[in-house]
Amino acid sequence: MPELPEVETVRRTLLPLVVGKTIERVNVLWEKIVQHPEVETFCERLKGQTIYDIQRRGKFLIFQLDNVALVSHLRMEGRYIYEKEDTPFDRHTHVFFTFTDRTELRYRDVRKFGTMHLFDKGKELHVPPLSNIGLEPLDEQFTxxxxxxxxxxxxxxxxxxxxxxxxxxxxxxxxxxxxxxxxxxxxxxxxxxxxxxxxxxxxxxxxxxxxxxxxxxxxxxxxxxxxxxxxxxxxxxxxxxxxxxxxxxxxxxxxxxxxxxxxxxxxxxxxxx
Missing domain, CATH: 1.10.8.50 (Helicase, Ruva Protein; domain 3)
Incomplete structure (x- = not known):
């Protein structure tokens, strides 16, 4: 399972690829990955949203958009892949975020253990799963x-x-x-x-x-x-x-x-x- 250093590395390599991109549509092929809200609402709320930042808390990635925050956990083998829209994909690719410039951020997960939660922006730290985690080693309060x-x-x-x-x-x-x-x-x-x-x-x-x-x-x-x-x-x-x-x-x-x-x-x- 990716731990803090691996998730931080994913965050840093994702930033220059997707920040500033606007989502045109979202397709979810394995619905159990989306934990909240229901898949239809998840896809609808992300339409037209622009990614402004990607943060991290523990092993979670937090995509900050216009008025929603997407909280993602990679679990055992989850991985984000950035491709052109027409690039072929395999059967382990389960979520597609298609941007207005015809590029895509794809979520691939062989074991299908990864999770995604979508919240109103600003609420993500105050509800599970993020509200349940403790300090991390890089926090100032970690004394x-x-x-x-x-x-x-x-x-x-x-x-x-x-x-x-x-x-x-x-x-x-x-x-x-x-x-x-x-x-x-x-x-x-x-x-x-x-x-x-x-x-x-x-x-x-x-x-x-x-x-x-x-x-x-x-x-x-x-x-x-x-x-x-x-x-x-x-x-x-x-x-x-x-x-x-x-x-x-x-x-x-x-x-x-x-x-x-x-x-x-x-x-x-x-x-x-």
Whole structure:
């Protein structure tokens, strides 16, 4: 699933392609992608709307138009593609935003797990799904004291806590494993057991890892590519994720893969305690 760095990269590559474009019509071939409102209303309300900006909140893209906001989640394999209107498409392409200049923004999703919500402009942050998510690592309010307060409220493992989008928005399995390695914390530790020094190290690792991943265009571990079809490169710098049985880059101990919080989890038994 694309995480914060990948979604931010999609946002940045989409901006120069579609900002200023006016939607002439919308066609939805797989209606379950549109969660709100009903598909007919969704298509009708987008007609004649011009895209002025694309924002991001956690793993969500927010298309800002004249008087509506389109909230989109890519889920596992969702992808936006920009093409000329008459360019052929495959059976995995499910939503078409046709612009007045005869170009199209297409949403392709092999698994069909992606979602779209359309709201009156200004309301999108105050209703689900965006109202349910917590701070993200790049927010000014994401401080050591705030993170410490959140960790003291739960008896879950630190891995499960960081995966909870209502606490820290944008982190997924890849980056949680990476920040826990960088901060030398075992994913199986209970969140309330972390010391002040460990929380400070974790806070720093979260911000640095996300910033570095954004600079590298995200991580392409399986199928992720940006709007221009380019892969990310941060996967070449991963310390533990996807490196089961390979030597730890710090100490040489084989990386362990286990299950924590019902997710495949990679860590170094020697470096993380």
């Amino acid at each position: 050591v004291s705030w993170l410490s307060d959140q960790l003291q409220r739960t008896e879950r493992t630190i891995k499960a806590t960081l995966l909870d989008q209502t606490i820290v928005a944008g982190l997924g399995n890849i980056y949680v494993d990476e920040v826990l390695f960088r901060s030398s914390i075992s994913p199986e530790r209970v969140a309330t057991t972390l010391t002040v020094q460990e929380i400070e190290a974790l806070h720093k690792a979260i911000i640095q890892t996300i910033q570095e991943a954004i600079e590298k265009g995200g991580s392409t571990v399986r199928t992720y590519v940006n709007t221009q079809g380019k892969t990310g490169t941060f996967q070449t710098q991963l310390y533990v994720y996807g490196r089961a049985n390979m030597p730890c880059r710090r100490c040489g101990t084989p990386i362990i893969k286990t299950t924590v919080a019902n997710r495949g989890t990679h860590y170094c038994q020697h470096c993380q305690t």
